Amino acid sequence: MKISVLGLGYIGLPTALLFAKGGHEVIGVDVNQQVIDSLNAGNIHIEEAGLQELFDQAKDHFIAQNTISEADAFIIAVPTPLNKSLRIADLSYVRAAAAMIATKLKKQDLVVLESTVPPGASERIVIPILEKSGLSGSDFFYAHCPERAIPGNTIHEMVHNDRIIGGTNPESGMRARELYSSFVQGSIFLTNVRNAEFIKLLENTYRDVNIALANELAKIAEESGINIWNAIKLANKHPRCTIHNPGPGVGGHCIAIDPWFLTENSTKTGIIHLSRDINDSMPNFVIHILRGILKGVKEPTVTIFGVSYKGNVGDTRESPALKFIQLCENEGYAIKCYDPFVNAFDYPLLDLPSALSDSDCIVLISDHTVFQQIDPSKVQMRRKNVIDTRNILDSQRWKAHGFTIKIMGNGEPEPQGLEELPTEVSIPVMDDKVIPL
């Protein structure tokens, strides 16, 4: 089958290559000429485990171009970012991709939307644009096949995860299932389009709300002198309890965004928006801890460990690190960032010794495994303070080397200001007596 995949990013490129490896002829289409040039020169432009190897295996059945050609099936995998000020989906890329397909669409072709969209967007937006081809919705097949793969393990998950596919009619769903069966080894469940759109969003909303619960529990635990990490571990021994971990906030291209897509047409939201607010407030909570530690320190410098939105990936989209850094700047702190996974960021990325030199506190934001391998005996900084927002460091080891370490949510008070402030301030009075305050 000849397949055209529109959008060769984190999702579109591996999907296109898996189709190509499965024996289909694949035309990858992207509007970014640099992406096309790089792929046609044999280089992938995305950091993802196993992707270069997959490309090398599939490249004889794959070409990349910036224009659309005729095909039997079209897959849309273009961005659907959040319009941050309005908190609604920006569907401009999906509209543009659908308009491109409409110029080539023939009877009996299959169009699959992989991009994440608000419920009803296929029926209201995408299919009417495809119908501008002159065909009616019953002349072509249409399905939504939302993606569930996780960055860092994308290829494995694309192959092994179960999927849901929603077709405009049973024949559309079955055609899409047949196509994806060329590489998907998980089960494929069929439903209708609107259900598929809704289910994708509710999966990530469930995770966002669950993390918000963990974050709120972490704050309560701090007040109650409870270690939330141990408490959640033990609570999850209950056969029907699965609480996620707290952290410095929620980022990435899905969990921090999908709840807004799910609710943009709804008047019935409460817990979903509240959860977004709780998760967005976590950098403020971490700053509060940091402020206590740096109390009395003149012109403090803070080292950020990890600016990606989660561990062991270089993806900084919606990362809570950005808000945290900006809050630090508003406090008057100088910032030094260290992240061995990230190539480009809004702030300079330094090597480890430079990021640590003259620093007064490390704040661990991303749970990169490499941070666990850092030898505290070799860490040279001005003051030996660490805030671990992910509970991944061996705190006893760091303490043994003279560090104070505050694990977010461990219920222990943060170490207080490091430059000794006078504990007793005296004010001279008229009769030469002093009144201790």
Ligand SMILES: NC(=O)c1ccc[n+]([C@@H]2O[C@H](COP(=O)([O-])OP(=O)(O)OC[C@H]3O[C@@H](n4cnc5c(N)ncnc54)[C@H](O)[C@@H]3O)[C@@H](O)[C@H]2O)c1
């Ligand atoms: N990245 C993930 O982990 C993930 C997981 C699940 C779902 N999704 C969803 O998948 C979709 C794609 O996300 P992504 O992370 O792959 O995005 P991305 O930004 O990595 O890549 C999208 C690509 O589409 C290209 N593009 C934009 N407009 C185009 C057009 N009209 N025609 C052809 N190409 C075009 C861009 O140049 C870019 O290379 C989004 O809706 C996202 O929400 C992503």
